[in-house]
Amino acid sequence: MSRLTESSLALFCGGLFGAGLALSGMTDPANIIGFLDVTGAWNPQLVFVLAAAVGTSVAGFSGWGNVPDRYLLSVSTGRKLQELMHGY
Secondary structure (H helix, E strand, O other), rough: OOHHHHHHHHHHHHHHHHHHHHHHHOOOOHHHHHOOOOOOOOHHHOOOOOOOOHHHHHHHHHHHOOOHHHOOOOOOOOOHHHHHHOOO
C-alpha cells in the first residue's frame, strides 16, 4: 500500500470518527460531564456510543488474522516495529 493511500485512508477514518462524534452529540462537553456524573444527573447516552464503537471494533478486527506479519508489531523484540518504521 502506498504512502498516499495509507494517508488518505487514515484521513477518511479520522473524518468518519469525527463525524460520528458530532452526529451523536459527543462534541458537547455537557454530555461527557453528564456521563461522568454518576451520582447526579447521569446521562447514559455515551454508553450507547461506546457500545457501537466496541461493536465496530470487533467487526473490524475479526479479519485481523489475515493481515501479513509485517503490519503486526512485536512487543517482545521490537524488530518488526523498527522494520516498519524504516519504510518511512
